Amino acid sequence: MLRSIAAVGNDSEFGEPRREPALERVEKSVRPAVLQAISSIQERYFEPITLAELASEVFVSRFHFSRMFAEATGVTPGRFLTAVRLFEAKRLLLTTSLNVSDIVCSVGYSSVGTFTSRFSRAVGMTPTQYREPQVAELLVAISPTFQRLPPLRTLRAAGRSCASLQTGSGVLSLQLDMPRGAAPADTLVGLFADPVPQCGPVAFGGMANMNSGELTIHGVPAGRWTAIAVAQHQAGTAGPRFSIGYSPVQVAPHGQSTGRVGLRAPASTDAPIAITLASKQSPFTQRMLAAQRPHLRAVA
Known part of the structure; x- marks a missing residue:
């Protein structure tokens, strides 16, 4: 469903996307240092990348790097990195049978609990709920x-x-x-x-x-x-x-x-x-809740 952004510049079975003249003009107006940093994030999002490392790679101060990155992308380097990691996590949840702990490690998080809490808070669903069929459909x-x-x-x-x-x-x-x-x-x-x-x-x-x-x-x-x-x-x-x-x-x-x-x-x-655009209360979730209700009444 989602193609890995890590495939950019590597041996990708999907090939290079067609570039549009207008897109080329947009990217030519962006400082090469920002494009280099974005490429580094896409290639190394699973590593513990820091702002200092990204700034040093393009030979500018952290303050100047953060400012020009935000001017070009509309977000801070940290938010861009988080977006890349969550995009890849969603791809793996939807297209593979990897368990959540394996996905956590492959997208740069060290704690399953931290990842699950951040994912649930940002997405409005747990990683397990995100695997329901309606999620991919919408x-x-x-x-x-x-x-x-x-x-x-x-x-x-x-x-x-x-x-x-x-x-x-x-x-x-x-x-x-x-x-x-x-x-x-x-x-x-x-x-x-x-x-x-x-x-x-x-x-x-x-x-x-x-x-x-x-x-x-x-x-x-x-x-x-x-x-x-x-x-x-x-x-x-x-x-x-x-x-x-x-x-x-x-x-x-x-x-x-x-x-x-x-x-x-x-x-x-x-x-x-x-x-x-799928609701957390999908048909699958509703069926599960309905199946649990008799048991809950019996316990009460």
């Missing part, structure tokens, strides 16, 4: 080497059982600007409390075969959110097959709010994201 993945968007019909079928959805009275109308030359796309926009989310959105909306235009999301809680747009374009044009966009939005408690998101091809400076 997975959204964004990285430079792998992108996935669940079919919109699957999301519609899931309805209000999607994870993290909150009740709100706001309406958000977003103007989505697709990349130049891009074909129509199945598009999903989620609103998140974190710019590098690990759990589901507070609200989302989608549209099939969409060009640049407006997408409206209803039932949005009031507050300041990060809108993340993901578009999977039809084949047959010179434009990208997959594009993404990020933008902060402010939603009023009543009435209609507006925002704008420009989409582009994924870049190496994007922290990888893998979130599921």
Whole structure:
């Protein structure tokens, strides 16, 4: 399901992703030291990497390195490393039968208890719950080497059982600007409390075969959110097959709010994201709870 980001630059069976001219321009504007540090994180995320080590590798001070890294990626080096480790942990949970302790060691954590607590707090599910089939079925993945968007019909079928959805009275109308030359796309926009989310959105909306235009999301809680747009374009044009966009939005408690998101091809400076729209209370979990209830009543 998720392809390992560690495969970048190694002997990967998936090959190199097609590079877009616009993406090349984005990456040329990033300082080589940042790109080198990102490459080092991707190759060594399972090691105990420190900020001092990353800064020394690119011959700058820790303060200067942290500042220019955040300017290029939008997050600190530590948060970027955590995003890479959790992305890989989710990949292993979904695609292998490795036990949790083996996964913990392979993604750079030394304690199963610490990893489980951090994973559960960030994702909203335990590692074991994350292995339920519905999690993979409703997975959204964004990285430079792998992108996935669940079919919109699957999301519609899931309805209000999607994870993290909150009740709100706001309406958000977003103007989505697709990349130049891009074909129509199945598009999903989620609103998140974190710019590098690990759990589901507070609200989302989608549209099939969409060009640049407006997408409206209803039932949005009031507050300041990060809108993340993901578009999977039809084949047959010179434009990208997959594009993404990020933008902060402010939603009023009543009435209609507006925002704008420009989409582009994924870049190496994007922290990888893998979130599921599946609820922790999936059908499997509900069946398990139902099976336990008679026993609990008997004990009482």
